[in-house]
Amino acid sequence: MNRDRKIIAIDMDGVLADIEAQFMAWYKKEHGVWISREERLGVPESEGFPDKTSIKKYVYTPGFFRTIPVMPGAIEAVKALMEDYEVYIVSAATEFPQCLTEKMEWLNEYFPFISWKNIVLCGDKSIIDTDYLIDDHCKNLDFCKGKPIMFNSSHNINQLHHTRVMNWNDVLDLFEKERSSAV
Amino acid sequence: MNRDRKIIAIDMDGVLADIEAQFMAWYKKEHGVWISREERLGVPESEGFPDKTSIKKYVYTPGFFRTIPVMPGAIEAVKALMEDYEVYIVSAATEFPQCLTEKMEWLNEYFPFISWKNIVLCGDKSIIDTDYLIDDHCKNLDFCKGKPIMFNSSHNINQLHHTRVMNWNDVLDLFEKERSSAV
Numbered sequence: 001m002n003r004d005r006k007i008i009a010i011d012m013d014g015v016l017a018d019i020e021a022q023f024m025a026w027y028k029k030e031h032g033v034w035i036s037r038e039e040r041l042g043v044p045e046s047e048g049f050p051d052k053t054s055i056k057k058y059v060y061t062p063g064f065f066r067t068i069p070v071m072p073g074a075i076e077a078v079k080a081l082m083e084d085y086e087v088y089i090v091s092a093a094t095e096f097p098q099c100l101t102e103k104m105e106w107l108n109e110y111f112p113f114i115s116w117k118n119i120v121l122c123g124d125k126s127i128i129d130t131d132y133l134i135d136d137h138c139k140n141l142d143f144c145k146g147k148p149i150m151f152n153s154s155h156n157i158n159q160l161h162h163t164r165v166m167n168w169n170d171v172l173d174l175f176e177k178e179r180s181s182a183v
Numbered sequence: 184m185n186r187d188r189k190i191i192a193i194d195m196d197g198v199l200a201d202i203e204a205q206f207m208a209w210y211k212k213e214h215g216v217w218i219s220r221e222e223r224l225g226v227p228e229s230e231g232f233p234d235k236t237s238i239k240k241y242v243y244t245p246g247f248f249r250t251i252p253v254m255p256g257a258i259e260a261v262k263a264l265m266e267d268y269e270v271y272i273v274s275a276a277t278e279f280p281q282c283l284t285e286k287m288e289w290l291n292e293y294f295p296f297i298s299w300k301n302i303v304l305c306g307d308k309s310i311i312d313t314d315y316l317i318d319d320h321c322k323n324l325d326f327c328k329g330k331p332i333m334f335n336s337s338h339n340i341n342q343l344h345h346t347r348v349m350n351w352n353d354v355l356d357l358f359e360k361e362r363s364s365a366v
Contacts, residue, residue, distance in 0.1 A: 117306035
């Protein structure tokens with residue numbers, strides 16, 4: 001790694017991977033009902049669907065993490081960030097051991113330009129020390145050592161104490177401003 | 184986690200898991216020759232055996248990491264450390280994706296008292312921030328943010344710039360002294 005460059009840690013689910021879209025698609029397939037993002041605003045992920053057991057079941061189902069659609073704009077944005085920053089993928093994954101290999105395969109499919117050296121599959125993220133953390137959960141952002149950046153998601157809409165980005169274009173704009181202010 | 188306690192990061196291969204013993208056993212099984220620890224003193228792991236291709240082959244072989252014997256004294260020592268410290272397992276693992284699940288299963292067999300929250304499977308360890316790192320490789324210890332502790336291994340015998348522990352009893356003695364000096 002280039003130690004002169006600032007380091008950005010990027011979460012997977014809800015940031016690189018559109019896990020909400022996957023939850024909605026799997027729920028529709030199982031229950032025949034489409035529960036939109038709007039219906040789950042401000043509701044914790046595990047409680048946003050009428051059958052409260054479904055989400056917990058999906059995250060333990062082989063194939064769930066491997067087939068999550070990539071977040072729009074994520075691939076191009078990460079490539080652009082890597083021109084000026086050291087990028088690490090930091091994903092909470094050890095809770096669901098079956099997802100470890102799936103997450104590596106998924107990254108290899110969509111982000112093959114990220115080295116295995118820059119991938120961290122962990123539990124809690126409190127011992128990760130980077131200059132920035134882009135994540136969709138306060139449980140990670142509240143304890144990070146760098147600058148926390150909240151990636152917008154239906155479940156986090158009411159948690160307003162971190163800088164919020166609505167999408168990957170917003171992320172690029174934010175880092176464009178960071179670079180200008182650092183000059 | 185208890186944020187008042189100091190944090191120890193502990194490496195797996197060569198520290199919790201006796202990977203040297205596993206290399207020797209697998210090499211003996213494949214080539215019929217026993218290459219002792221004494222014959223490999225100061226030699227990098229991948230070059231310590233006459234057939235230089237073997238080690239590289241083993242670490243990509245399913246089952247290799249799952250069946251490594253536990254390092255003598257490690258289980259009892261980690262349990263003892265956990266009474267006073269927050270312990271994280273930090274293992275370089277993403278280079279060999281097949282080992283991720285095997286490492287989780289291995290930890291679950293020998294260290295079931297360690298939570299998934301405290302397990303980190305990563306590439307390079309430079310973004311890990313803990314008060315101590317117990318590891319057998321300078322590539323990790325040289326860049327760690329806390330106090331580096333070199334766990335003795337045949338391959339690292341000539342790297343003398345870190346505090347060295349010869350075994351898990353030594354680790355307990357060292358932390359006994361750390362606690363006394365902190366009072």
